[in-house]
Amino acid sequence: MNIKLCSIDDLKKSNSIKELSVSAGEETLELLMIYSNGNIIIMENSCPHEKIPLYENSVIAEEDNSIECVNHGAKFNLTSGAPLNFVTNRKLKLYKNYIDEYGNIYLTIL
Amino acid sequence: MNIIKKRKYKFGFSNPENPNAKKYKGLNSEVVNYISDTKNEPDWMREFRLNSLKIFNSLPMPNWGADLSKIDFKDIYYYIMPNKNNNTGTKANPATWDDVDENIKNTFEKLGIPEAERKYLAGVEAQYDSESIYTSIKSKWAEQGVIFLPTDIALKEYPEIFKKYFSTIIPPRDNKFAALNSAVWSGGSFIYVPKNVHVDIPLQAYFRINAKSMGQFERTLIIADEGSSVGYVEGCTAPIYDNYSLHSAVVEILVEKNARVRYTTIQNWSRNVYNLVTKRAIAMENARMEWIDGNLGSYKTMKYPSVYLMGNGASGEVLSIAFAGNGQHIDSGAKMIHMAPCTTSVITSKSISQGNGRSSYRGYVKVTPDAVNSKVNVKCDALLLSKVSRTDTYPLMNIEENQNIHVQHEASIAKIDKDQLLYLQSRGLSEDESLSLIVNGFIEPIVKELPLEYAIELNKLINLQLEGSVG
Ligand code: FES
Numbered sequence: 001m002n003i004k005l006c007s008i009d010d011l012k013k014s015n016s017i018k019e020l021s022v023s024a025g026e027e028t029l030e031l032l033m034i035y036s037n038g039n040i041i042i043m044e045n046s047c048p049h050e051k052i053p054l055y056e057n058s059v060i061a062e063e064d065n066s067i068e069c070v071n072h073g074a075k076f077n078l079t080s081g082a083p084l085n086f087v088t089n090r091k092l093k094l095y096k097n098y099i100d101e102y103g104n105i106y107l108t109i110l
Numbered sequence: 111m112n113i114i115k116k117r118k119y120k121f122g123f124s125n126p127e128n129p130n131a132k133k134y135k136g137l138n139s140e141v142v143n144y145i146s147d148t149k150n151e152p153d154w155m156r157e158f159r160l161n162s163l164k165i166f167n168s169l170p171m172p173n174w175g176a177d178l179s180k181i182d183f184k185d186i187y188y189y190i191m192p193n194k195n196n197n198t199g200t201k202a203n204p205a206t207w208d209d210v211d212e213n214i215k216n217t218f219e220k221l222g223i224p225e226a227e228r229k230y231l232a233g234v235e236a237q238y239d240s241e242s243i244y245t246s247i248k249s250k251w252a253e254q255g256v257i258f259l260p261t262d263i264a265l266k267e268y269p270e271i272f273k274k275y276f277s278t279i280i281p282p283r284d285n286k287f288a289a290l291n292s293a294v295w296s297g298g299s300f301i302y303v304p305k306n307v308h309v310d311i312p313l314q315a316y317f318r319i320n321a322k323s324m325g326q327f328e329r330t331l332i333i334a335d336e337g338s339s340v341g342y343v344e345g346c347t348a349p350i351y352d353n354y355s356l357h358s359a360v361v362e363i364l365v366e367k368n369a370r371v372r373y374t375t376i377q378n379w380s381r382n383v384y385n386l387v388t389k390r391a392i393a394m395e396n397a398r399m400e401w402i403d404g405n406l407g408s409y410k411t412m413k414y415p416s417v418y419l420m421g422n423g424a425s426g427e428v429l430s431i432a433f434a435g436n437g438q439h440i441d442s443g444a445k446m447i448h449m450a451p452c453t454t455s456v457i458t459s460k461s462i463s464q465g466n467g468r469s470s471y472r473g474y475v476k477v478t479p480d481a482v483n484s485k486v487n488v489k490c491d492a493l494l495l496s497k498v499s500r501t502d503t504y505p506l507m508n509i510e511e512n513q514n515i516h517v518q519h520e521a522s523i524a525k526i527d528k529d530q531l532l533y534l535q536s537r538g539l540s541e542d543e544s545l546s547l548i549v550n551g552f553i554e555p556i557v558k559e560l561p562l563e564y565a566i567e568l569n570k571l572i573n574l575q576l577e578g579s580v581g
Contacts, residue, residue, distance in 0.1 A: 073281025085278035086364075086392045089420045089449050 002098055002106040005042075009103060011035050019045050019055040024109050031095065033105070034078075037062050040105055041078050042097050048083075048090035049074045067092070135323075136184045139163060142293050145189050149262055149296075154273070162282040162292030169286040175441040175472065176410035181384060186325045186356055188294045190239045210236075210244050233258045235315040239324055240296040251309055256340075257302040258313055261329050264300030271302060275333055279362035279418075280390050287386045291327045291360040298328030298359065303338040303369075312341040312374070312561065317357075319347075319383065325356040332362070334369040334397075341372040343564060346379055347407075354409065355383045363391035365399050367421060372400040376564060378571060379407035381438060387413045390445075393453075395421030402559055403430045405440050406571050414472060416445030419453035419481070427456045429556045431568075434467030434499070435575050443472040443490075443504075448481035459490040460553050463499035464575065470502040475517075477509045485516045492523045493552050495545070495576075524552075546573050 003022055011018055016035035021028055032045040032054050045053050047069040059068045066084055068075045074087035081092040096108040142163050146156040171178055233247035235258070242260030251258070257268065265272050282292035299315045319326050334340055346357070357379060365371045371391065379385055385408040391399040401415035417426030428444035446455035461469035471490040492501035503521055526548065534544035549572060550557070557565045 068281075068283075070283055073283035075281070085281060086418060086420065087281065087284075 001109045003109065005033065005097075005105045005107055007103050008035070008040065008099065008105060011040070011105065017055070017060075019053070022107060024107075029095075029107075031107070034060060034067075036060055036078060037065060039078075040097050040099065042095040042105075042107060043067075043078075043081070044093040044095075047071060047074060048076075048092055049088040135187055137163070137166075137186070137188055137290075137294070141188050145294060145296060148189075148191065151265065152269070155265065158277065158282075159293050159295075162289050165282045166286060166289035166293055169283075169289060171286060172412070175412045175470070176439045178384065178386070178410065178412075181354070181356065185323060185353075187321060187323055188325050188327070189296060190321050190324060191241070207244060207246075231314045232309050232311045233313045235260060235299050235313075237297045237315065237317045237326075237328055239319060239321050239326065242297045242299075245299075247313070251307075254307045255302075255304040256307060256309060257300065259300050261298040261300045261331060262296065264331075268300075268302070271333070272300070272331075275331060275362070275364060277362070279364065279392055280360050280388050285388060287358045288360055288388045291329060291358050291388070294325070295327045295329035295360065297326075298330040298361075299332070299342070300330070301332040301340065301342065303334045303340045305335045306337040307335075308338065309340040312343045314343045314345070317344065317346040317359075319355050319357065319379075323353040323355060325358065327357075328359050330359065330361040332371060332373075333364045334366060334371045336366045337368045338366075339370040341374065341561075343374040343376070343561070345376045353382065355379075357383055357385045357387070357408075359387045359389075361387070361389040363389075363399065365391055365393045365397040365424075367395040367397060369394075370398045370400075372402065373415075374402040374560065374564065375404060376568060376571070377403075377405045377407055377411070377413075381407065381409050381435075383408045385409075385411040385413065387411075389413065389415040390418065391416070391426070392418050392420055393424035393426055395450075396423040397421060398424070399426045401428045401430075401444070402556065403428065403442065404556075404568055405430070405432045405442050406568075406575065408440070409438060411438075411440045411442055413441075414443045414445050414474070416447065416474075417455065418447045418449060419455065419484075420449050422450050423452045424450060425454040425456075428458070429559055430457075430459045430461075430471075431553050431556050432459070432461040432469040432471075433572060433575055434461070434463045434469040436465030436467055439468045439470075441470040441472055443470075443474075445474045446476070446486065448475075448477040448484045448486070450480060451482045452484060453481055454485045455487070457488045457490070458555065460493070460556060461490070461501055462493045462495065462549060462552070462572075463501050464495040466496075466498045466500075468500040468502075470504065472504040472506075474506045475508070477507075477515055479510050481515070483514050486518065488519045490521050491552070493549065494523065494525045495549075542576065546576050549576060 018033045020031045030045040033042045045055050052071050057070050065078045066075050072087050075084040076092040081094045098106045098108050142159045232251050235245040236243050247258040280288050282289040393399045399417045405411050432440040432442045434440040444457045459471045463469045475486050531544045
């Protein structure tokens, strides 16, 4: 299932970061979408450590392709979601996305 | 009535400060850059320090635990270069004890360090104010690939392994004092034990604050590779001054699969030292981490050694003794975070409060849903030696929707029993001796875990604290 979210331009206009609430069937997904190193990355808007929202509580470092939660400093790789330090052993949940020829971003749910 | 005799602190002597030492009071980016320049550090470490300073400035002071409201960060020296003929971060360590600066050598000789090294240590490190002044490791262990170096030197000699692990266990955002340490750290020990190597006698570090209003911010990183084992013992003392000193260390430990680490502390700072320390270990599959933590000195202590049990079957143990005498507040305890199945944690805390001293046990145990079939055992006992002494317990357990967890928690508070004292006196013991017997019986389960030399030292220190304290 593909759910249309917004266009790449919209995302860039909002500082390359957007929080979203998306209904997918019965579920509502709380998501964070970013534009980093030329890629669109969609992740769960919740730190795997203590479940606080990452939006406005995180630092994205393009140089090492990571996102860091400012609450206790957990860091995750933006390609795999794997933790980069030992604050938690849980992975950050990443979602697949798809961009159409007009630059619209879709969330892909399998 | 409580009669408290003034206790003597036998390590209260000081050396004249080095008049040529470059000192900076107050905390700002200039100091941080100065430390980084002096140590000739790579850019990433300078950036890490400056970023940590920003984090330090943005975080609030803890509003729980000991009262820290009197700490004036502007009134502390954050870095002092020792005399020029001993080690700094830019030079190699002196090769032999004889090469160490005379004044500093005398200090450590009074503390018995060289003798201990000869007798029962695998290696020793001595830190004086900001810098490590001497490190050595017995050739037997060095030949097997064990690394034991001041942390500053390890940054230069082993840059890859250093960068891979440094600050991954305690990031600067963990708490205000971890951020402070990250900004101005200097000295501390770096230990790497290769796979399947067992260092069967302890490595030791000895930390000494000499200068007035000094902050000591050592940083220790221990990596025990798969199947290895190592024990590390640290001791600390300082002179008595009117001004307060600040000790804010960070200790990070990684215990890899099937490895074992035991970290023992006999903390005996003089009673003008704020001791605010973050210590954390990660235990991977079937690894075992043990903290043995004796807190006797300091003005205020806040310290909660923790184990993050991240691998199946990992186990962690904290054995903690706190002795809060007149005017002291020791807020200590432990943290155990179970994140993997079949993990086990044991916390045993014994605290003694004397005069108007205050000891608090503060513990946090968290069991995540992944940690099925885990076991938690917490036991905290307090002993009050006077009517005005105080003890508090703050045991916090956070068990997230979990299956099959076995939790055991016991707590007790005892007041010194007059009948027991009278009975012992009727058998010919003095009042002091009777008290000492009761107190030593109370802490015995922990003391028996210490190497003999440290058990004797701890008993001596406790008896010294107890002199004339019956009330
Ligand atoms: S909640 Fe994100 S690091 Fe703790």
